[in-house]
Amino acid sequence: xxxxxxxxxLIASSTIYLAYSAVALYNWLMDLAGLEGLTSILNTVTxxxxxxxxxxxxxxxxLFTGSVYYVDDYKSxxxxxxxxxxxxxxxxxxxxxGVALTCDEAILATLGEATSISLxxxxxxxxxxxxxxxIPLLLYxxxxxxxxxxxxx
Amino acid sequence: MSAHRGSQATRRFKxxxxxxxxxxxxxxxxxxxxxxxxxxxxxxxxxxxxxxRAVIGGVEFEVVDLPGIYSLSAYTLDEEVAVxxxxxxxxxxxxxxxxxxxxxxxxxxxxxxxxxxxxxVAALNMIDLxxxxxxxxxxxxxxxxLGIRVIPTVAVKGVGIxxxxxxxxxxxxxxxxxxxxNYGVDVERAIxxxxxxxxxxxxxGAKLNVRWLASRLLEEDKYAVELVERLNPELLKxxxxxxxxxxxxxxxxxxxxxxxxxxxEASKIASKAxxxxxxxxxxxxxxxxxxxxxxxxxxxxxxxxxxLMFRLAFDVATPLCTLVDYAFSSYLPxxxxxxxxxxxxxxxxxxxxxxxxxxxLIFLPNIALLFLALALLExxxxxxxxxxxxxxxxxxxxxxxxxxxxxxxxxxxxIPGVMATRAIEDEQDRKTTALATPMISCAARLPVYLVFxxxxxTAYRGSVVFSMYLWSVIFAALTAIILRKALFKGVxxxxxxxxxxxxxxxxxxxxxKTWLRCxxxxxxxxxxxxxxxxxxxxxxxxxxxxxxxVGALEDPELIEQSWIGVVGHWLEPIFTPMGWDWRASxxxxxxxxxxxxxxxxxxxxxxxxxxxxxxxxxxxxxxLTAYAYMLFVLLYVPxxxxxxxxxxxxxxxxxxxxxxxxxALAYSVAALCVGVGHLLGVA
Numbered sequence: 004x005x006x007x008x009x010x011x012x013l014i015a016s017s018t019i020y021l022a023y024s025a026v027a028l029y030n031w032l033m034d035l036a037g038l039e040g041l042t043s044i045l046n047t048v049t050x051x052x053x054x055x056x057x058x059x060x061x062x063x064x065x066l067f068t069g070s071v072y073y074v075d076d077y078k079s080x081x082x083x084x085x086x087x088x089x090x091x092x093x094x095x096x097x098x099x100x101g102v103a104l105t106c107d108e109a110i111l112a113t114l115g116e117a118t119s120i121s122l123x124x125x126x127x128x129x130x131x132x133x134x135x136x137x138i139p140l141l142l143y144x145x146x147x148x149x150x151x152x153x154x155x156x
Numbered sequence: 157m158s159a160h161r162g163s164q165a166t167r168r169f170k171x172x173x174x175x176x177x178x179x180x181x182x183x184x185x186x187x188x189x190x191x192x193x194x195x196x197x198x199x200x201x202x203x204x205x206x207x208x209r210a211v212i213g214g215v216e217f218e219v220v221d222l223p224g225i226y227s228l229s230a231y232t233l234d235e236e237v238a239v240x241x242x243x244x245x246x247x248x249x250x251x252x253x254x255x256x257x258x259x260x261x262x263x264x265x266x267x268x269x270x271x272x273x274x275x276x277v278a279a280l281n282m283i284d285l286x287x288x289x290x291x292x293x294x295x296x297x298x299x300x301x302l303g304i305r306v307i308p309t310v311a312v313k314g315v316g317i318x319x320x321x322x323x324x325x326x327x328x329x330x331x332x333x334x335x336x337x338n339y340g341v342d343v344e345r346a347i348x349x350x351x352x353x354x355x356x357x358x359x360x361g362a363k364l365n366v367r368w369l370a371s372r373l374l375e376e377d378k379y380a381v382e383l384v385e386r387l388n389p390e391l392l393k394x395x396x397x398x399x400x401x402x403x404x405x406x407x408x409x410x411x412x413x414x415x416x417x418x419x420x421e422a423s424k425i426a427s428k429a430x431x432x433x434x435x436x437x438x439x440x441x442x443x444x445x446x447x448x449x450x451x452x453x454x455x456x457x458x459x460x461x462x463x464l465m466f467r468l469a470f471d472v473a474t475p476l477c478t479l480v481d482y483a484f485s486s487y488l489p490x491x492x493x494x495x496x497x498x499x500x501x502x503x504x505x506x507x508x509x510x511x512x513x514x515x516x517l518i519f520l521p522n523i524a525l526l527f528l529a530l531a532l533l534e535x536x537x538x539x540x541x542x543x544x545x546x547x548x549x550x551x552x553x554x555x556x557x558x559x560x561x562x563x564x565x566x567x568x569x570x571i572p573g574v575m576a577t578r579a580i581e582d583e584q585d586r587k588t589t590a591l592a593t594p595m596i597s598c599a600a601r602l603p604v605y606l607v608f609x610x611x612x613x614t615a616y617r618g619s620v621v622f623s624m625y626l627w628s629v630i631f632a633a634l635t636a637i638i639l640r641k642a643l644f645k646g647v648x649x650x651x652x653x654x655x656x657x658x659x660x661x662x663x664x665x666x667x668x669k670t671w672l673r674c675x676x677x678x679x680x681x682x683x684x685x686x687x688x689x690x691x692x693x694x695x696x697x698x699x700x701x702x703x704x705x706v707g708a709l710e711d712p713e714l715i716e717q718s719w720i721g722v723v724g725h726w727l728e729p730i731f732t733p734m735g736w737d738w739r740a741s742x743x744x745x746x747x748x749x750x751x752x753x754x755x756x757x758x759x760x761x762x763x764x765x766x767x768x769x770x771x772x773x774x775x776x777x778x779x780l781t782a783y784a785y786m787l788f789v790l791l792y793v794p795x796x797x798x799x800x801x802x803x804x805x806x807x808x809x810x811x812x813x814x815x816x817x818x819x820a821l822a823y824s825v826a827a828l829c830v831g832v833g834h835l836l837g838v839a
Contacts, residue, residue: 031616031619034616053616053618053619054619054622054623055463055466055467055618055619055622056463058456058459058460058463059460059463059464061456062453062456062457062459062460063460065452065453065456066447066453066457069447069450069452069453077438077443077446078446080443081443081444081445081446081447082446082447082453084443084444084447085444085447085448085453085457086447089457089460092464093460093464096464096467096468096472097467099468099472100467100471100472103471103472103473103474103475104471104474104475106475107474107475107478110475110478110479110482111478114478114482114486125471148440148443151437151438151443152436152437152438152439152440152443153436154288154289154290154433154434154435154436155434155435155436155437
C-alpha cells in the first residue's frame, strides 16, 4: 500500500468512524427522548445507538486520526496498530453477538418458545462492515510494527 | 549423600521463592506445588506469603511464595516480610527467580540473598523474551561466577521446570552459599570487626550469619538494628563508630556506597553473562504502549476494552443463559414435581432451592465470560496499563495511585481488594483505599444488574450494566475525596508501577483463572445462596400465626401475612420515596449476607422463580425505580464478609463507619436518582 493511498484510506476511515460515533450518540439521545433516530442505511445496514458503541467508535476514529496526524513513524504506527486492532475486535464481537443471538432464537424455537429463526441485526451492523475493511489496515500495521521492532543482527 | 537422602525422606524441607515483582514467582510456585496461587501479568499479585506443599523426587517440601521485592533492605512491608522469613525461618533452600530481560536488577536481589548465607538455586526466567530483544543470557557463566545452579526457564510454558526440580533436590545436599560481595578494604575491615563482636553475643544455636548482620548494621538497616538491639544495644554504638569513621573516609553515606558496590557487582556479572545477539531499536511493548498509555487515547481505549468485555459477557452468553434458564425453569421443576414426595418438601426444593439457586446460576455464563475476558486482559498485560492510565485521574480525585490494584481486585471480589491495601505503606492512604474499595462493583452485584437490565432496559442492557461500573468508580473516588478531607487528612503518596511486557495469553492460565473465579461463584451458589433461599422460603411460608402453607408463595395476600411480609411491610415506608414494594425491600435485607442472594430472594418473594422474575420486576418497577434500585444495590453494604474483613484490617470502629456511610450514601443516591428523574419527567 503506497503512502498516499494509506493516508487517504486513514482519513476516510477516521472520518467515517468519527461520524458514526456521532450517529451512535445521537441515536442514544433520541432513544432516551423517545424519538426515532437513524437506525439503518437503506434498510440494510444497521446503525448502533448506545453509549458503549459511541465510545468504541470514537476511540477508533481518534486513533486513526492520530495515525494520520503524527509524522513520526513510531507514533503513527502505534495509533494505526491499536486503532485497527480495536476496529477488527469490534467487528468480531458484533459478529459473535449476532451468531449468539441467532443461536438463541434457534434454541428457543427448538424448545417451542419461538416460531421462527431470523438473523440478528448485529450481523448487519455498520461496525461489522467497517471492521472487515479494517483488516488490511491491521495487516499493514502489523507489517510496519514488525519492521520497526525488527532485531538487527 | 545417601545418608543425607535418607534423612530427607523423614523431614519436610522449607523452600522459599524470592524474586522481583512480576518475574513469574507465582507461576513457578504453581508449577512446583500444583497449587492455585493467583498469577497476574502485573506487579504486586502476591500481597502476602503463600504456603504450599510439593514432593520432589520423594522429598517433601513446604514451598513459600514471598511477595515480589527488589532488595532485602526492609524499606517496605513486603521486603520486611521477605527478610524476616529468610533470617528467622531459615529456609533450607531459596529459589531466586531472575528476570532475563532485566538481569542486572534481578542479580542485585540475588546477591542480597546470597549474602544471607542460604542454599540458593536461581531460575533464569523469561529467556524467550530476552532472546526476542536480542540478548542471549549465558546461564553457565552465571553458575561459574556465582557458584550456584542457574536453570534457564520459561515458566509460563513450563520450560525448564523439571530441570529446576532436579537442581532443587541436588542443591539440598550441598553447603549454603558463601558468596561475598567485596565492599573494599575499609568496609570489609569494619564488617569483620563488627561481626566478631556480634558473634560474642550470639545466643547458642541462633546460627545467625554474622557477616551479613554486620554489613546490614553498617547500612543502618531497620531489621538488622532491631535484631542486634535484642542481642546487645552496645553493639549499635560500635556500629555507629565504624560507620562514622568510614563515612568520613568515603565522604558520603555508607548505605549509599554499599548499594552502589552491590550494583557494580551485579552489573559486572550481568555484562559477562549477557551476549548481545542483535540490536532492537524499539520493542513491540513500547510501540503499543505509545497509544495505549497516551494522555488522549488512553482513557477511551480503556473504556472501549471494558465495553467489549461487557458485550462479550452479556450478549455472547445469551444462548447459554437460555439453556440454563430452561434447565432451572422447566426441566428441573417438572422433574421435581414428578417425584413422589410431600407438598412441603416438593415446594421447598422446587420453589425454594431450585427457583432461588436457579435465579443466580442463570448468570453463570455471563459471569464466566466476564471472568474469561478479565483473565485475557490480565495475562496480556493490559490491566497494569489500565491502572497507569486511570492513575492520573485518580490522583486528582485524592485517591493514591497505589490504590489502583486493590480497586481493580475489588471488581472481582471486595474482600481481596480490602486485603490488598496492606501493600500501601502510608496508613492514611491505606485506610482511605480500604473504605473506598467496597464502592467498587464486585461480581456478586452483577446478577442483580443483569436481571434488572434484562427486564427493563432490553435494548441497552449492556450500557446500563456498564453505567453501574462507571458509577462504582465515581463513587469510590468521591468516597476517597470525602474521607481525605474529613478523616484522613494529608498528602497522597505517589504511584510507581512497573509496566510488564505484553505477552500472548496462555490458554491454560486463562482457563485456570476463569475456572477458579467461577468455582468461587458456584461454591457460593451451592452454600450461602442455598441457605439464604431456604431461610427466605421458610420465612415466606410461616408467619406470626404459624405455618401458612406453601400456597403462600402463590397467594399475594397470604404471603403478606408471613414473617418476610411483616418485615417487608415494616421496611416498606423507608423505601416508599423510591417506589419499591415490600418484596423489593425485603430482598435488600437478604443482600446483607450476599449480594447475589437478592435475585434468589426476589425469585421466592415474587413467587415466580427465575422463570418469571423478569416479568415480575418489569411489572413492579419502572425503568427509573429499577435504576435507583440498582444504584442502591451497588452502594449499600457490600456483604457481611467484606465488613468482617474491614473490621479485621482496620478495627470495629471503621467497619461500623463503613456500614453507616454506605447505607446513608445508597439511600441518598437512590432517592436523588428517583427525585431528579421525576423532575425531568422520566418514568
